[in-house]
Amino acid sequence: xxxxxxxxxxxxxxxxxxxxxxxxxxxxxxxxxxxxxxxxxxxxxxxxxxxxxxxxxxxxxxxxxxxxxxxxxxxxxxxxxxxxxxxxxxxxxxxxxxxxxxxxxxxxxxxxxxxxxxxxxxxxxxxxxxxxxxxxxxxxxxxxxxxxxxxxxxxxxxxxxxxxxxxxxxxxxxxxxxxxxxxxxxxxxxxxxxxxxxxxxxxxxxxxxxxxxxxxxxxxxxxxxxxxxxxxxxxxxxxxxxxxxxxxxxxxxxxxxxxxxxxxxxxxxxxxxxxxxxxxxxxxxxxxxxxxxxxxxxxxxxxxxxxxxxxxxxxxxxxxxxxxxxxxxxxxxxxxxxxxxxxxxxxxxxxxxxxxxxxxxxxxxxxxxxxxxxxxxxxxxxxxxxxxxxxxxxxxxxxxxxxxxxxxxxxxxxxxxxxxxxxxxxxxxxxxxxxxx
Amino acid sequence: xxxxxxxxxxxxxxxxxxxxxxxxxxxxxxxxxxxxxxxxxxxxxxxxxxxxxxxxxxxxxxxxxxxxxxxxxxxxxxxxxxxxxxxxxxxxxxxxxxxxxxxxxxxxxxxxxxxxxxxxxxxxxxxxxxxxxxxxxxxxxxxxxxxxxxxxxxxxxxxxxxxxxxxxxxxxxxxxxxxxxxxxxxxxxxxxxxxxxx
Amino acid sequence: xxxxxxxxxxxxxxxxxxxxxxxxxxxxxxxxxxxxxxxxxxxxxxxxxxxxxxxxxxxxxxxxxxxxxxxxxxxxxxxxxxxxxxxxxxxxxxxxxxxxxxxxxxxxxxxxxxxxxxxxxxxxxxxxxxxxxxxxxxxxxxxxxxxxxxxxxxxxxxxxxxxxxxxxxxxxxxxxxxxxxxxxxxxxxxxxxxxxxxxxxxxxxxxxxxxxxxxxxxxxxxxxxxxxxxxxxxxxxxxxxxxxxxxxxxxxxxxxxxxxxxxxxxxxxxxxxxxxxxxxxxxxxxxxxxxxxxxxxxxxxxxxxxxxxxxxxxxxxx
Numbered sequence: 001x002x003x004x005x006x007x008x009x010x011x012x013x014x015x016x017x018x019x020x021x022x023x024x025x026x027x028x029x030x031x032x033x034x035x036x037x038x039x040x041x042x043x044x045x046x047x048x049x050x051x052x053x054x055x056x057x058x059x060x061x062x063x064x065x066x067x068x069x070x071x072x073x074x075x076x077x078x079x080x081x082x083x084x085x086x087x088x089x090x091x092x093x094x095x096x097x098x099x100x101x102x103x104x105x106x107x108x109x110x111x112x113x114x115x116x117x118x119x120x121x122x123x124x125x126x127x128x129x130x131x132x133x134x135x136x137x138x139x140x141x142x143x144x145x146x147x148x149x150x151x152x153x154x155x156x157x158x159x160x161x162x163x164x165x166x167x168x169x170x171x172x173x174x175x176x177x178x179x180x181x182x183x184x185x186x187x188x189x190x191x192x193x194x195x196x197x198x199x200x201x202x203x204x205x206x207x208x209x210x211x212x213x214x215x216x217x218x219x220x221x222x223x224x225x226x227x228x229x230x231x232x233x234x235x236x237x238x239x240x241x242x243x244x245x246x247x248x249x250x251x252x253x254x255x256x257x258x259x260x261x262x263x264x265x266x267x268x269x270x271x272x273x274x275x276x277x278x279x280x281x282x283x284x285x286x287x288x289x290x291x292x293x294x295x296x297x298x299x300x301x302x303x304x305x306x307x308x309x310x311x312x313x314x315x316x317x318x319x320x321x322x323x324x325x326x327x328x329x330x331x332x333x334x335x336x337x338x339x340x341x342x343x344x345x346x347x348x349x350x351x352x353x354x355x356x357x358x359x360x361x362x363x364x365x366x367x368x369x370x371x372x373x374x375x376x377x378x379x380x381x382x383x384x385x386x387x388x389x390x391x392x393x394x395x396x397x398x399x400x401x402x403x404x405x406x407x408x409x410x411x412x413x414x415x416x417x418x419x420x421x422x423x424x425x426x427x428x429x430x431x432x433x434x435x436x437x
Numbered sequence: 438x439x440x441x442x443x444x445x446x447x448x449x450x451x452x453x454x455x456x457x458x459x460x461x462x463x464x465x466x467x468x469x470x471x472x473x474x475x476x477x478x479x480x481x482x483x484x485x486x487x488x489x490x491x492x493x494x495x496x497x498x499x500x501x502x503x504x505x506x507x508x509x510x511x512x513x514x515x516x517x518x519x520x521x522x523x524x525x526x527x528x529x530x531x532x533x534x535x536x537x538x539x540x541x542x543x544x545x546x547x548x549x550x551x552x553x554x555x556x557x558x559x560x561x562x563x564x565x566x567x568x569x570x571x572x573x574x575x576x577x578x579x580x581x582x583x584x585x586x587x588x589x590x591x592x593x594x595x596x597x598x599x600x601x602x603x604x605x606x607x608x609x610x611x612x613x614x615x616x617x618x619x620x621x622x623x624x625x626x627x628x629x630x631x632x633x634x635x
Numbered sequence: 636x637x638x639x640x641x642x643x644x645x646x647x648x649x650x651x652x653x654x655x656x657x658x659x660x661x662x663x664x665x666x667x668x669x670x671x672x673x674x675x676x677x678x679x680x681x682x683x684x685x686x687x688x689x690x691x692x693x694x695x696x697x698x699x700x701x702x703x704x705x706x707x708x709x710x711x712x713x714x715x716x717x718x719x720x721x722x723x724x725x726x727x728x729x730x731x732x733x734x735x736x737x738x739x740x741x742x743x744x745x746x747x748x749x750x751x752x753x754x755x756x757x758x759x760x761x762x763x764x765x766x767x768x769x770x771x772x773x774x775x776x777x778x779x780x781x782x783x784x785x786x787x788x789x790x791x792x793x794x795x796x797x798x799x800x801x802x803x804x805x806x807x808x809x810x811x812x813x814x815x816x817x818x819x820x821x822x823x824x825x826x827x828x829x830x831x832x833x834x835x836x837x838x839x840x841x842x843x844x845x846x847x848x849x850x851x852x853x854x855x856x857x858x859x860x861x862x863x864x865x866x867x868x869x870x871x872x873x874x875x876x877x878x879x880x881x882x883x884x885x886x887x888x889x890x891x892x893x894x895x896x897x898x899x900x901x902x903x904x905x906x907x908x909x910x911x912x913x914x915x916x917x918x919x920x921x922x923x924x925x926x927x928x929x930x931x932x933x934x935x936x937x938x939x940x941x942x943x944x945x946x947x948x949x950x951x952x953x
Contacts, residue, residue, distance in 0.1 A: 523674075
């Protein structure tokens with residue numbers, strides 16, 4: 001395996017050092033310019049930030065079943081370009097990932113592609129139907145050792161079923177990631193319910209439909225003594241509930257998407273379905289609240305909810321369009337734009353929200369590790385000063401439903417290392433060679 | 438009644454070149470009087486109605502009707518005709534606001550219609566008026582009375598009654614002002630090289 | 636005046652008055668021996684209707700034909716089942732057919748906006764009703780009707796108070812009317828049960844009331860909106876009977892109106908639910924006349940948008 005010397009890099013934004021990667025690990029950390037470069041590939045990291053490889057708790061890779069939108073391979077490529085070394089692939093595939101067989105298939109596809117560690121998420125209920133629990137234990141025991149379970153796309157709305165699921169996963173330290181959306185309050189909903197939805201004539205998705213489920217679930221988690229994770233928190237009210245629950249000692253964790261950090265419901269004014277997403281883009285106050293919550297740790301991490309869709313699902317009238325935005329490749333830039341450049345988060349904070357915290361929530365052993373000698377080399381090198389205008393075609397994903405097209409975003413990923421092997425160098429993909437242990 | 442803007446009409450500019458008056462208020466009054474007598478002579482016995490072509494043809498038609506009415510001792514019906522929708526240059530400029538069209542009392546079927554306009558120039562306005570008229574009914578005879586004939590016909594159209602024959606160059610512009618529309622009566626000619634038309 | 640008519644908000648005050656004045660002139664054609672004008676000869680107008688609506692489609696068809704345009708009727712069944720093939724593909728086909736204008740009625744709010752701005756087609760787009768969003772030509776024919784009865788066919792609607800009663804939440808007619816009435820200087824008064832008013836309606840340029848009886852003596856026009864039976868299933872109100880009792884226009888309520896006030900309804904009516912038969916048919920109901928005025932208003936829109944090289948230009952219009 002190639003040895004890399006990253007010269008003059010700033011781990012977590014701290015002082016410059018040289019970091020040597022060899023044998024899949026961080027081999028040494030030396031004073032800047034002093035590392036032994038013999039036989040190594042040298043990367044000039046002057047002024048660049050070295051972070052632990054990002055971990056995404058929430059991605060849709062679409063395979064099996066919806067390969068026209070994305071495959072495990074293309075999604076992995078996009079993830080690596082975004083600086084991720086591990087992604088959790090949601091279970092709403094076709095067939096649904098509700099058995100050991102399907103999760104093992106997804107896991108194997110990830111290993112074959114070799115760009116990131118693809119960690120399958122197991123469905124909570126069979127077929128995502130919300131009627132009975134899936135074989136959570138079998139999935140936990142399978143090769144990928146599933147620990148995160150979610151019916152994402154759909155809310156586990158039956159209170160009894162959610163209670164059982166929360167209890168059951170305690171046996172293997174699993175966690176349920178809840179897509180909080182009370183179904184009866186959001187039938188055929190199209191965008192945030194607000195003054196704007198009334199004017200645009202689009203059916204509203206009220207904040208209370210998210211908040212009422214989160215309220216219920218944190219209380220259930222408290223009652224049965226379990227962990228619960230809230231996916232894509234989007235409203236100020238949700239933030240308040242999570243904050244209160246944490247203060248009470250409830251084991252709740254939460255994630256926020258880059259698009260909810262960046263965008264608001266005003267994007268819907270042009271009826272462009274690129275901006276149609278679930279949960280919907282919210283109001284100005286909600287955006288402020290989730291940013292503040294990510295800054296103070298009430299929201300534990302950033303998760304992309306990367307949701308690729310083919311053009312025929314998006315180039316239609318709003319009402320008929322699919323929900324979702326891509327996000328793996330723009331996540332870091334958006335976080336820098338909305339959180340770092342505004343002074344809300346420093347690089348250490350980025351490392352925590354994009355790597356340490358999600359790895360901890362998912363119980364991933366190899367990722368979200370400190371940048372210290374002997375740790376697995378799952379790393380990302382970021383150039384904080386670059387800016388670019390996002391282009392629709394400049395993506396490894398199969399899909400183009402990117403809400404940031406045409407916008408100027410800061411920061412870029414220069415290099416990504418997966419267990420010491422470069423998956424991205426100079427901002428471009430490096431083809432892997434076969435299956436890696 | 439709200440004023441209608443002359444969109445696409447003659448440019449209201451004080452020409453840098455001196456505009457000379459070719460018909461005074463008195464000249465206009467006499468011309469209309471003469472035309473009224475001519476109409477009376479040439480249409481003896483016929484059921485005459487006047488139809489003014491919007492905009493300035495309308496007040497002219499009203500005045501003519503009054504004079505003709507004095508001569509003939511009756512009330513002469515007057516109508517208004519908007520030709521906007523029948524213009525042959527409709528598609529070449531932005532859509533224009535419409536002006537009122539009102540049939541004279543008793544209609545036009547079987548009558549002698551005398552179309553009235555202020556200036557006869559290329560003849561296209563009159564052609565459009567003939568088309569518009571044909572959709573309102575079937576007159577027996579159609580004649581044309583104009584205050585000024587400035588020449589330069591582009592279609593085989595001629596006036597039956599002319600207030601003043603005014604030979605002009607294409608680079609000159611004729612401006613008719615009427616009290617009902619412009620506050621004063623006059624016909625002026627200006628040598629504006631920009632040459633704005635009828 | 637803007638190139639497309641997608642929202643009633645696209646019209647400035649002067650644009651709107653121009654449309655109404657033009658409609659007055661064009662309405663007169665109905666009394667002529669030849670009920671046709673050559674103005675749009677050679678232009679092709681496509682009625683692209685994704686929702687069934689015989690009455691609106693026929694109205695647009697009559698308007699276009701009276702102006703000598705060629706009319707193509709395209710009843711596209713773009714249901715949620717066949718989503719994805721609907722709008723874009725159909726639009727490109729129409730472009731190939733050389734449509735000068737597309738009159739679009741669609742069940743999805745925003746579809747005409749997308750069609751006008753997507754770059755898929757270069758035709759003029761006229762919104763004939765999109766989802767629960769807008770129906771600008773309905774608002775124009777409503778304004779025309781009000782102006783005829785209350786303002787002598789001239790000027791704007793300054794000072795008029797117009798009650799709009801019923802399912803405002805789902806009504807594109809209400810939205811377009813609120814916009815256009817404000818543009819023309821009138822005051823809309825929305826009357827509905829709280830469940831049928833959208834969140835945020837307090838910020839609309841309109842008065843709001845839950846009490847029809849108190850509003851009726853204060854208005855010059857009462858416009859009743861159709862209320863659909865399906866709304867009962869979704870718990871917007873408990874029963875038709877309760878809805879009629881609280882928000883229906885019957886003889887007793889009719890007597891509360893000022894003597895000059897007129898009764899309007901965009902149609903089709905649910906006789907006995909939002910309006911009783913005797914009120915619908917009384918001499919101050921202009922409901923039938925609205926239909927005829929619809930043709931004149933649509934002729935005016937078609938003429939102004941398609942009759943010249945472009946819509947009328949003036950310092951004030953957009």
